[in-house]
Amino acid sequence: MPVIGIPVDLLLERVQTQPGRQELVEHLQHLGCDVEGYATMRRFACGRCGNLMEITETENPPVVCDRCGTDFKTSPDQLSAAGEKDVVRMELLAVRPDMFDPGGLARTLRNYFKETLDTPSYPSSASDFSVSVEPGLEQRPYIACAVVRNLKLDDDKIRVIMKLQENLHWALGRDRKRASIGVYDLDTLQGKRFRYTSVAPEELQFAPLGYSAEEKWTPARVLAEHTKGTAYARLIKDHPRYPILFDENNQVMALIPIINSEATKVSKNSTNFFIDVTGLEERIVNKTLNTIVTSMLELDPGARLETVRIDSASGAQVTPDLTPQQAVLNPVTAASRIGVPLDKDGVIECLRRMGHEVSQRADGNLDVKIPAYRNDILHEVDLIEDVAIAYGYHNIVPTLVPTLTVGSEQPLETAGASARAALTGLGYLEVLTLILSNEAAQYDLLGRPREDRHVVIQLPISQDQTMVRVSLLPGLLDTLSVNTDHELPQRIFEIGNISLLDDSETGASEHRRLAAAAIGPRVDFAQMRATCEALLREFGWKLETRASQDPAFLSGRGAEVWGHRGEQSVRLGLLGEIHPQWLEHYGLGHPAAAFELHFDLLSQPQS
Amino acid sequence: MHVNELEYVLLNFLRDNPQEITVGDLAAQLGKDQSQVSAACISRPEWIDVREEERLSLRLGKKAQPFVEQGFPERKIIQALDQLGGQGDLNAVAEKAGLTSQDVGQSLRFLKSKGWAEQQAKNLILSAQGKAAIGGSGADEELVKALEKGEQEASHLPQASEGLKLLQGRSGVVEERPRTLRxxxxxxxxxxxxxxGIEVxxxxxxxxxxxxxxxDWKNVDFRPYDVSLGTEAVYPGxxxxxxxxxxxxxxxxLELGFEETVSPYVESSFWDFDALFQPQDHPARxxxxxxxxxxxSECKLPRQQWVDEVGATHRNGGRTGSLGWRYDWNDQLIKQPVLRTHTTASSIRALAENPxxxxxxxxxxxxFRRETVDYKHLPVFHQVDGIIIDEKASFASLLGTLQAFYRKMGFQKFQFRPAFFPYTEPSVEIFVWSDRKEDWVEMGGAGVFRPEVTEPFGCKVPVLAWGLGLERLAMFRYELGSIGELYRARxxxxxxxPLCR
Structure with missing residues (x-):
């Protein structure tokens, strides 16, 4: 989860309540933020695009600009120190992108602290800007835009907007795939009628952000050479034409969703902005626009919002659409689902403290208007959680469900406890070994032919773990191999599952196995057989051992384990002295013997 | 009565010699080692009365040699003074007495305390008492002389107490040795x-x-062991x-009335993700x-009705009253087999089977998670998942159940913090206080299953659910440096x- 540093001064100048440092952390935790603590960040500025970057005390200065992609290793003169900033660091709460920046977070806190119980509102007027969406944009069909005027910026606020943009790309945009954001200096744009269209890779040239206006790059070159191009090429390169945004004069605003043009770059002196969000899902595109625009408006009370008309084949639309989402909540259900003594007024106050607008209905239910920047309310239960958070998890009195139920355990576990008692009584130590293994260990290192009944992992992390084990024995020998310095004899066992392919619903099932091994100067077949017999006896079986040719064991010293019980005769597993060839593989210098049993068969109740 | 050989001779001797005797004398009489005789007497307190007497014995110390060989210097000084006519210059006295001036200087305090002479400026003047003492012998001198023969009981020496007093300030001439006489x-x-009658x-x-x-065991004694000695370590299985x-x-x-369930390690994406309302483009997938x-290569699908209901819920909320995730839900992706990423797959299967x-x-x-191996992470770890399906269940009773579990696992202080999971609402993370780390440590996640999770399977009542990591408890309890220590164990x-912690 990415971590964000909210500048403490920017946050606290936007709320009246001035909590102490620890108090602020607790409030944020109560709201669900995973707070790491306070930190003083060192800042660096990119000389090419003006971007401010922050590092913690333990991090190294940036090597590349995260906005324009300038490489500071090749151009070290472009990087300069830009002071320090006190921040409160927290993991991004992915479901609440409206709390990713100081403006949005302060908005939440003002309601939470009851400084106001009114829902934040953002009046807008219609601009005369429009964007026409031209055919051929199947790879990225949706666009939503807005104009923000009269927003005074400084280095800090520019950084806030850039960082918010980046974090929204992560949280809502799934790394720009579902949604990506562009912010432009409105005063660099010409005309009012912009075009969202597509171009061939070599069709035109423009100077991407961070390069002087004289530099001319084709979209193909941006994808091949620009750091942002190589990072995001995968999103568009499989399509013959790339999405692009033009102003009325055919000036490139952005190669979407890769990089803006240098010509439309936002600077400290910009006051009027054009914002676009493009993407694959209309709902996400609109929510993303709502989030970034309202957070920008929170930065400066003097800023004004204007809407933009989007003309597409399916008709005209005006964005951003800040109409609140409507929902109905039953306050009695809310209180009982949370399990707290809240009456209707209490529920209403909790909802208002979470920024919702609430009105009462004649039927006792509540009409709830959810702010347009909230993206996480799918169902009444999401509002119930908001009520619970406002009430405070720390204020909820834990109880227990009053209903009586009868517990019951899995029969294999009951039997496992008996087997464990028998083997520990015989002096065996229980071990656990890894469930994921590989074919060499599971087959080759015991001389067993590779079989085709095991679960295969598609993309293993390492060659050691490519499959789910089919036998416990390799794990036991491996455990002995890391204990060669330990006194002899050693006696160990494991009760665990193996997996085999079959015709079940998921195509594979687990089977409970029990394996035991002993190593030491006087360990032999007879000793292991006696142990096996003792175990079988406890489950009512009479042991019979029949010669086996299993290559894991010394020839003539391996046996099939058969159990007889009443009318039943079942092959329960294998037993024998481990072949010295495999002992050698595992670096074991003494005789060892082992057995492995089908514990699910062994532990069946007697009929 | 049975006794060992030493006891036998010892008891017979004491019977024949009814007077009290010291252990030393007894050992000498019996011709036995004194410490063995002493141990034998003490080990039979019912038969042998032992009376202890604290005694002081005296012997010559390390600095006694000059006093034995040359006598006391103050005695030489009064003799010299007498020869000098009753008084004399310090240097002259020294010369006359055959002493160094340092010896004379060190003797001044004894001349004074014995009242034999007094110093006036550089002159020493013999007193009447001093003159009288010439030719005599003081208690200290007598004591040293008496001890020339060897160590002796202070009580046997009449001059001991007076002599010791006079020797104060002359350490190392006579040593005092307190001892216990039995x-x-x-x-x-x-x-x-x-x-x-006693028998050997x-x-x-x-x-x-x-x-x-x-x-024959009746006729022998078993040599007592030194039961305080250590023994070789043994360990149980x-x-x-x-x-x-x-x-x-x-x-x-089980104590809380839960039934235990299991589900396969290889799980379909349907049960591991879709049935839990995880959108198909969720990063966890x-x-x-x-x-x-x-x-x-592929799992079979469960009942078509379940698949349809789950799909509709993802697309538009289906019949659950939810907006749904509003995307093009793909009913082929749900057949993809995975190694289950959480035991919540078991919970939702159990719920579907009987809601x-x-x-x-x-x-x-x-x-199973595709995690890079480090001290805190292995690609396999263990969870306990649970659900409570109950009309009367509430978020508060979820918190109470979690608290009951962690109390029984030995934790005292808890914190519940809001969290987000796609399949629960409200959602919570539980933290326990660690004295060792002096911080809150996250133990697991929980919540009330969303209606989008329960209603496709026909369940309309609240369902409390949790998934808690167990390796973390082991790291705490056994103070492990790395989770890997649990497997391929030493x-x-x-x-x-220890079994008991």
């Missing part, structure tokens, strides 16, 4: 025991089968420490985080880790 005699019980018995080390058969934690976890939920399986309240179900087992660690 007097022994037969007690009344001892007398009658010896009267009744042999001592043996080991009781043998032959002694038992012959009854034991369950694995992490198995202890799993068993304790199971016990807690990424190949980077989840082990997808190439064999088996009728009241039910409490739990599952303990391994889960046998030493298994042996040394």
């Amino acid at each position: 007097w022994v005699k037969l007690s009344e019980a001892g007398k009658s025991a010896v009267q009744d 018995r042999t001592q043996v080390n080991q009781l043998t089968h032959e002694m038992m058969i012959s009854g 034991k369950e694995h420490p992490f198995v202890s934690i799993i068993q304790q976890t199971r016990k807690v939920f 990424d190949m980077q985080d989840t082990f997808y399986i190439s064999k088996p 009728n309240p009241p039910r409490k179900v739990f599952c303990v087992g391994p889960v 046998l030493n660690w298994l042996k040394e880790t």
